[in-house]
Amino acid sequence: MRGKIRVAVFISGGGTNLQSLIDSSQAEGFPAEIAFVLSSNEDAYGLERARKHSIPTGVIRRKDFESSDEFSNAIMDALEAHRIDVICLAGYMKLIPAKVIRHFRDRILNIHPALLPKFGGKGMYGMRVHGAVIAAGETESGPTAHLVDEIYDHGDIVMQMRVPVLPGDTPEDLQKRVLEAEHKLYPEALRALAEKIISEEKRK
Numbered sequence: 001m002r003g004k005i006r007v008a009v010f011i012s013g014g015g016t017n018l019q020s021l022i023d024s025s026q027a028e029g030f031p032a033e034i035a036f037v038l039s040s041n042e043d044a045y046g047l048e049r050a051r052k053h054s055i056p057t058g059v060i061r062r063k064d065f066e067s068s069d070e071f072s073n074a075i076m077d078a079l080e081a082h083r084i085d086v087i088c089l090a091g092y093m094k095l096i097p098a099k100v101i102r103h104f105r106d107r108i109l110n111i112h113p114a115l116l117p118k119f120g121g122k123g124m125y126g127m128r129v130h131g132a133v134i135a136a137g138e139t140e141s142g143p144t145a146h147l148v149d150e151i152y153d154h155g156d157i158v159m160q161m162r163v164p165v166l167p168g169d170t171p172e173d174l175q176k177r178v179l180e181a182e183h184k185l186y187p188e189a190l191r192a193l194a195e196k197i198i199s200e201e202k203r204k
């Protein structure tokens with residue numbers, strides 16, 4: 001029988017979503033384990049979180065490579081070395097090389113802090129998203145977990161969770177509410193994808 005789905009989490013910052021994935025994956029019966037954490041910079045606090053759980057980490061920066069080919073090969077080599085099945089982007093602020101997307105087609109998840117297809121696309125990240133939601137007069141927002149393809153925030157939606165936008169909310173208020181929902185949603189989306197992969201493999 002195959003073991004758990006081996007997951008690499010890509011981060012650039014604080015990694016609260018990484019933490020929720022680590023915590024959830026420790027529950028009995030969870031079909032995936034966090035096997036590797038890759039950061040786009042060496043100062044990301046998420047690296048600390050990984051180390052505390054003895055999860056192997058790597059820092060791969062575009063600026064250390066002459067070509068994008070060498071950069072994507074370095075990422076692919078690290079993923080292969082850790083026998084990774086699935087990638088979860090969790091606040092990763094760099095573009096994923098096309099080679100990685102092709103190789104992990106339908107096996108890369110991202111979490112976006114709004115209800116896609118609204119409020120997504122290039123430049124829609126962080127507080128800008130919540131500001132735009134409030135400016136548009138939306139009464140609901142919430143995270144979207146989706147598959148990653150070559151277009152920003154475009155791949156198939158796996159799961160969403162709704163939270164209210166309350167009168168007088170600042171972008172910071174809304175971010176906090178959405179982030180709490182992210183921490184519940186992302187592990188569930190990972191569980192669903194991992195179970196799907198495992199059951200597809202059984203049918204082969």
Ligand code: GRF
Nearest residue numbers: 014015016017091111112113
């Ligand atoms: C989250 O808001 C997520 O939706 C977005 O990046 C942020 C990452 O936060 N993609 P954290 O590093 O997981 O705390």
